[in-house]
Amino acid sequence: MNLHPGGMPATTRVGRGERLRRLPPALVTDLPVLGLLVLCWLLVPIAWAHLATGLALAGLIGVHLRTRPRQVARLSRRDRRPGSARQAGRRLGYGVFLAAAAAMTVTGLLRWSGVPPQYVWHGGISYLLLTLVVVHLWSIRRPLWARLRPRDPARRCR
Ligand code: HEM
Numbered sequence: 001m002n003l004h005p006g007g008m009p010a011t012t013r014v015g016r017g018e019r020l021r022r023l024p025p026a027l028v029t030d031l032p033v034l035g036l037l038v039l040c041w042l043l044v045p046i047a048w049a050h051l052a053t054g055l056a057l058a059g060l061i062g063v064h065l066r067t068r069p070r071q072v073a074r075l076s077r078r079d080r081r082p083g084s085a086r087q088a089g090r091r092l093g094y095g096v097f098l099a100a101a102a103a104m105t106v107t108g109l110l111r112w113s114g115v116p117p118q119y120v121w122h123g124g125i126s127y128l129l130l131t132l133v134v135v136h137l138w139s140i141r142r143p144l145w146a147r148l149r150p151r152d153p154a155r156r157c158r
Pocket residue numbers: 026030031033034061064065068071072074075094097098101129133136137140143144147
């Protein structure tokens with residue numbers, strides 16, 4: 001058996017970082033974005049809480065995109081192959097989606113700096129983003145489900 005110097009089985013000592021790595025990846029990088037989106041929306045009436053969750057949300061969206069650099073890079077690459085009209089549509093859709101996420105953050109910061117709501121359309125842009133998130137969730141439902149299942153059931157966290 002694999003023993004530690006103190007005689008304890010090595011498998012019983014699992015660090016917090018290691019435990020985090022064993023969790024399904026969607027629990028770490030995808031579902032928290034959804035949770036914060038809903039929380040941020042629910043907290044609109046409490047200005048400071050809405051701002052705090054809004055800033056955290058912007059950070060988490062950054063993490064969400066950084067965990068899939070190849071997919072994000074592919075969206076900005078030109079595809080000259082025939083029959084790539086569907087790909088072009090997908091790229092356009094994701095372009096609008098990413099622009100809406102950036103606009104939500106920038107207009108939120110402008111609201112924070114005191115610009116009146118009628119000049120920045122922050123509420124409208126943010127609701128547009130929420131709608132696009134619903135479309136995104138529908139289009140990635142299968143990979144999301146796959147990411148929610150543990151990679152190796154034998155290594156599941158107890
Ligand atoms: C404003 C919020 C969000 C933005 C801007 C965003 C953006 C993106 C982008 C650009 C991609 C790569 C697209 C591609 O496949 O080419 C992606 C993939 C993905 N997103 Fe999001 N996302 C957001 C929210 C969410 C949420 C809330 C979830 C789930 C709870 C989610 C789950 C996923 C998954 C599972 C993939 C991988 C899809 C695949 O492997 O084909 N995203 N996201």
